[in-house]
Amino acid sequence: MDARSRYLRSLVIDALEGGGRGHVGSTLSLIEIVRVLYDDVLRVRPDDPAWPDRDRFILSKGHGCLALYAVLADKGFFPVEALKEQCRPGAMLGGHPQRGHTPGVEASTGALGHGLALGVGMALAARLQRRPSRTFVVMGDGELDEGSVWEAAMAASKHRLDNLVALVDYNKLQSYGSVAEVLDLEPLADKWRSFGFAVAEVDGHDVNGLRNRLTALPFESGRPSMLICHTVKGKGLDFAEGQALWHHKARIEAPDVARMRQALETAR
């Protein structure tokens, strides 16, 4: 793990400490995906978050918001100090992203299964308004259980939205346990292909791999793109990696934070 990925994770730990709670595992599997998008892919302006021609990013798995907040803060959409206030009374940052409440947040998510339909709408709007904006939607693998995802998928293909890029944070875990056990998604790439997407797969923690894929868009002209990112839930904290119990923690105290900081130092 390079210094930047480690730094962004340290911001997440700051937020977990400040708010005393958060979706730990769900956030840590996402870091590299969000980092590469904001560092190398998305055309956005932190000093002008409403710039009409910007690319749109929707974190459909809104419970992973600490990854988004860490990157947005690092990019200057709001002060890094705000992270420490997350979830507190009157905070700018809540337990799920809220549009209009937090600069840089494009959609209020947290109820799973909404993001892709919103993304189809934004991609259609960009087409109608002849804007160069592209729309990126990150979903969880458990989130794909929702039927609304597949309704939107069929429509994205019908409308030939090659300005729409969907990504799955395929960390193989949902809330109760493994995706394979709760509701198996395989063959996942074939599913998306059969729904009309051009599909690629990547190691979701490999910064170069993500960059290569996400700077050669669309994968196929005339089709929406789907990037399946193979990830590890809880990535960077050895005791949390692959552990369903680290999906969410409603109470995070000083010793937990110390253990996280220590684990992050030695993370590979």
Add this chain to the structure above:
Amino acid sequence: MRQTALAMVHELARRDPRVLFIGSDLSPGVLKGMKEEMPERFFMEGVSEAYVIGMAAGMAMDGFIPYINTIATFLTRRCLEQICIDACLENLPLRLIASGGGLVYAPLGPTHLATDDIALLRPLPNMAIVAPSDAEEMRRLMEASLTWDGPLYIRLGKGGDPVVSRADAGFAIGRAILMRPANRVLIVSTGVMTSRALAAADLLDTIGCGVLHMHTIKPLDTEGLLTAAAGAELVVTLEEHTRIGGLGSAVVEALSDAGCLKPVLRLGLPDRFPEGYGSQDHLLELAGLQPPQVADAIHKALNR
């Protein structure tokens, strides 16, 4: 409350082979004992609430009694049509155990706050809606749930809520419990707000403030309401829910229909999405629903 409700599902399943448990991607280890003991009647389905209600209704059509649990907002908004058509139209015995009614998930923001669940379900024919005050009452409700005819919505509090219910008061779905007789004022409350109603009544000792615990919002105990409110000059409703369509609305409708309308102070959440995160207590305070604020509001209403 949730622990008690789920433990009771296991107990009821031991007693009655028609009882099932269905979760929608809940936390790890939920009802582990039941899963081990009767794996064929324990279902952990994906994040797919609309499907879960339809599937439960299908099983109920063939004689099962499904107890379904997930977060209150997702158990109402997402699958409202399935609840209406598949469960209510057929009057099937689905039991919807809704985690985090009201403002329980305050830090998680508006997507997770069930501030409109009662209003969404109340107009659906055949639907019964119950919000127990504490874990002890939850146990009594779950006992009663087994034989209830038709769909039943069970609204949970945060857990660890102070116990104010009493065994000697008995429990029946649809029968309100008079916790304290009214003099000038009667507070009608539901769910965990009943403990706050009692605390507010303590502060109003000199006025003589009664408390009627309306654990069942539908079917509403109109007779119990009219009797308890008979001598009072002011009725106050108190709920952790939007002021539109919940307990307050039901009480005013009942008083009006009976030709007994009198001044009613409806205390609940304002008609906007909750802002501010923090905690359930924090958001209740912003809405003016903590006991000293309730007592103040009642004073003002009496002196108007």
